Amino acid sequence: MTKHILFDCDGVLIDTEIVAAEVVTRWLNQQGVVIDTETFIHQFTGKTFSDILALLVDSGKLAPPLEIKKAVAAMDTEIRANMRPISGVEEMLASVPLQASMVSNSATDYVLEAIEMLGAEAVFGQRVFSAELVAKGKPDPAVYLLALQKLGLKPSEVVVVEDSVAGVSASVAAGLRTIGFLGGSHVRNGHGAKLKALGAEQLVSNHEELQKLLQQV
Structure with missing residues (x-):
């Protein structure tokens, strides 16, 4: 579950x-x-x-x-200085059906700043797990393993949303079901196939698709 x-x-x-x-x-x-x-x-x-x-x-x-x-x-x-939300993210976060955390290679204060900009404090609280907290960042799974430990969760109780090769490599290595997100401006042709090959179970092209998928998990 x-x-x-x-x-x-x-x-x-x-x-x-x-x-x-x-x-x-x-x-x-x-x-x-x-x-x-x-x-x-x-x-x-x-x-x-x-x-x-x-x-x-x-x-x-x-x-x-x-x-x-x-x-x-x-x-x-x-x-x-150039931080901006991906289109549709606020609506997606407003409908998140479960408790959520952020797991990022970025610095903790940066992630907290992003949460504040998105107005998503109620979704994430202070649940931020940064690569600063472990010996190696993604693609190493350490930051995901730390999140599981601190949250007291089993891999079967978690779903991950990742966009990058490094991120999907990390989450899959931690034994976590992973959704590949393709809605960022950096995504190029063939990126979805790379994420699937690494173990992403499903792919979504934007936050509208992600919102619908998360309602099913």
């Missing part, structure tokens, strides 16, 4: 994945990394900024030493 819904934030509720891709790509280009926005979307959407920069340093594409925390903070500020 489903008792709880775990929502990702960016790309599911807030349409910032495309903004993040543009901001980080522009910064990487300034550092001499040859990458465009489309490549960034395909390779890195859903991962933490710190993990992305660390991967690029390890692969030799980004020269060390790199002040990762300082760079991440600057990009995060620009992305927050």
Whole structure:
């Protein structure tokens, strides 16, 4: 029996994945990394900024030493300034039939800011599980396992809504039923097939479809 819904934030509720891709790509280009926005979307959407920069340093594409925390903070500020809800999200959240939490690779204060902007305090309360709280962010399942532990729930009692390869990889690895959301501006052709291949049980194209599906779970 489903008792709880775990929502990702960016790309599911807030349409910032495309903004993040543009901001980080522009910064990487300034550092001499040859990458465009489309490549960034395909390779890195859903991962933490710190993990992305660390991967690029390890692969030799980004020269060390790199002040990762300082760079991440600057990009995060620009992305927050462009935070906007995905169309239809307020109506979907107003009809959520179960208690819900947010599970995100973004910082806790950012997620709480997003909840306030959406007017969704009654839906989520302070139930935010961020990658800041675990050793590794998505695609590692640690943040989802932490949510289950803190909420006192079994995997069979939870359904997840995720938009990214990293997010679906994490939730499926945690043994959770996952809905793939395709309503963000960053979603490209073939993305749904990728999420299905990773284990997403169902796909929805927008919040109207998600609202109807959640009424059935």
